[in-house]
Amino acid sequence: MSRSGRKTGCKCQQTKVASQLYLLCILGLSSPRCRPDTRPTKTHYQIMPIKLTFFGAAGGVTGSSYLVQTSRARVLIDFGMFQGRGEKEDMNKVPAALDPLKIDAVVLTHGHLDHCGRLPLLAKAGYRGAIFTTEPTIQLASLVMRDSAHLQEVEAERYNRKHPEKKPSEPIYNAKNVDELIALFKPVNYYQRVEVAPGIRAQFVEAGHMLGSASIRLTVEEGGKTKNIVFSGDIGPKGAPILKDSVGFHQADFVVMESTYGDRDHKPLAETVTEFEGIVKCAVASKGKLLVPVFAIGRTQLLLYLLAQMFRNRTVPKFPIFLDSPMAIEATKIYWEHMNLFDEDFQALSRERPLTQDLNTLKATPTAQDSMALNDQPGPALIMAGAGMCTGGRIMHHLRHNLSKPEACVLIVGYQGEGSLGRRLVDGEKEVTMFGEKIQVKATIHTLGGFSAHAGQTDLMDWFSYLAAAHPRVALTHGEDRGRLPLSKLIQGRYGIKTLLPQLGETIEL
Numbered sequence: 451m452s453r454s455g456r457k458t459g460c461k462c463q464q465t466k467v468a469s470q471l472y473l474l475c476i477l478g479l480s481s482p483r484c485r486p487d488t489r490p491t492k493t494h495y496q497i498m499p500i501k502l503t504f505f506g507a508a509g510g511v512t513g514s515s516y517l518v519q520t521s522r523a524r525v526l527i528d529f530g531m532f533q534g535r536g537e538k539e540d541m542n543k544v545p546a547a548l549d550p551l552k553i554d555a556v557v558l559t560h561g562h563l564d565h566c567g568r569l570p571l572l573a574k575a576g577y578r579g580a581i582f583t584t585e586p587t588i589q590l591a592s593l594v595m596r597d598s599a600h601l602q603e604v605e606a607e608r609y610n611r612k613h614p615e616k617k618p619s620e621p622i623y624n625a626k627n628v629d630e631l632i633a634l635f636k637p638v639n640y641y642q643r644v645e646v647a648p649g650i651r652a653q654f655v656e657a658g659h660m661l662g663s664a665s666i667r668l669t670v671e672e673g674g675k676t677k678n679i680v681f682s683g684d685i686g687p688k689g690a691p692i693l694k695d696s697v698g699f700h701q702a703d704f705v706v707m708e709s710t711y712g713d714r715d716h717k718p719l720a721e722t723v724t725e726f727e728g729i730v731k732c733a734v735a736s737k738g739k740l741l742v743p744v745f746a747i748g749r750t751q752l753l754l755y756l757l758a759q760m761f762r763n764r765t766v767p768k769f770p771i772f773l774d775s776p777m778a779i780e781a782t783k784i785y786w787e788h789m790n791l792f793d794e795d796f797q798a799l800s801r802e803r804p805l806t807q808d809l810n811t812l813k814a815t816p817t818a819q820d821s822m823a824l825n826d827q828p829g830p831a832l833i834m835a836g837a838g839m840c841t842g843g844r845i846m847h848h849l850r851h852n853l854s855k856p857e858a859c860v861l862i863v864g865y866q867g868e869g870s871l872g873r874r875l876v877d878g879e880k881e882v883t884m885f886g887e888k889i890q891v892k893a894t895i896h897t898l899g900g901f902s903a904h905a906g907q908t909d910l911m912d913w914f915s916y917l918a919a920a921h922p923r924v925a926l927t928h929g930e931d932r933g934r935l936p937l938s939k940l941i942q943g944r945y946g947i948k949t950l951l952p953q954l955g956e957t958i959e960l
């Protein structure tokens with residue numbers, strides 16, 4: 451009896467009234483508090499090195515996902531979608547080496563699709579553990595994943611209609627899987643330390659990349675030792691409007707760091723803002739429509755903020771602005787709910803008077819009818835609509851109606867993929883085919899490249915500088931070789947740290 455009691459770690463044995471309580475205990479008459487503790491004790495675990503596996507964003511910028519594994523727990527950091535055509539689409543599954551039912555917890559850095567887009571696959575596979583992230587990320591990731599499920603369902607239906615003879619295409623997950631996944635979210639505040647799995651605590655700090663974005667430090671206990679592993683997530687540029695700047699950690703044994711723009715700095719933001727003002731003034735003077743293909747989250751809210759400032763400073767007279775994207779409308783509502791997280795400049799402007807007063811010419815057009823009615827709207831007017839690369843969505847209809855008008859302007863504010871209509875416009879094509887129609891491009895096409903949500907090389911090095919004194923091991927991820935090789939060289943040259951450049955599926959011991 452006593453041997454089995456010792457084995458199961460009965461707490462009664464450790465108290466001064468041990469004998470009495472222990473007697474009750476072995477007779478099965480004890481209170482729940484002193485029933486034998488059947489949880490496995492340390493001695494049940496084979497101590498092993500902490501392992502880190504790269505399930506995405508290794509040598510590329512999409513599909514972010516890493517697994518930290520100890521003898522007691524497995525924690526997944528992000529589970530993003532691979533983006534791009536063909537081969538990359540086939541990678542959007544649960545890797546064979548990852549068993550969703552053996553994951554203890556997930557921590558999520560932010561709500562972009564390339565960080566959260568595969569999460570519903572976990573719910574589909576039966577995962578019911580917690581997903582820890584900030585409250586705004588819960589809201590934005592939910593929006594993004596619902597949109598992703600919807601687009602996949604529409605795409606599959608379209609394919610099956612077109613190719614009835616072929617094997618039916620199926621979405622990788624549906625709205626039900628997304629809802630099941632959303633139910634698993636657990637909100638955490640910045641700086642709060644939370645135990646996410648046995649022996650693993652997480653702390654989130656501001657990453658300055660999008661609302662709710664975080665860098666995460668995992669404090670991992672294994673074999674009586676503690677290791678700090680920092681995941682940068684996506685780091686924002688310093689001094690960008692609206693968001694607070696990223697916060698650097700000071701202590702780490704291992705760092706997984708993004709390297710998207712490890713090779714260069716962006717054009718100074720102030721120059722880009724001045725250019726933007728010039729383009730808006732020009733469009734207002736020509737009394738045409740200014741069409742802005744936008745990505746719903748981040749860029750849209752940034753432009754609205756800059757427009758509000760321009761109206762407040764009377765740089766341009768107020769004129770109608772239309773937010774013609776259901777997703778951008780929802781994302782903007784979420785941003786406005788969390789103004790307390792915005793930077794000091796934003797807070798100061800808001801204290802003078804709410805920015806919504808400056809934006810009283812802003813109108814949301816959620817329905818297709820609202821959107822179509824914009825065809826009859828006289829200029830000047832600014833219309834923000836998706837898709838950001840002009841690959842579909844409402845912006846296509848506005849372009850069709852306005853590209854041939856010399857008084858119209860198109861403002862490209864984001865990256866335009868190879869072969870997209872947006873890229874052809876940026877490249878100066880004078881004739882494009884849309885909806886089977888040839889359209890002469892007479893509108894003015896402007897490009898603004900300085901509104902990146904990612905830190906350039908200098909800001910990445912600044913973020914790392916806080917950790918450098920601890921001389922951690924470093925793995926560079928979330929970057930093509932073009933970005934990560936120059937950053938690797940710079941870190942080695944400045945701090946003497948040779949960085950790791952992990953491959954997809956690679957596991958390293960910490």
Ligand SMILES: [Zn+2]
Pocket residue numbers: 560562565659684
């Ligand atoms: Zn991101």
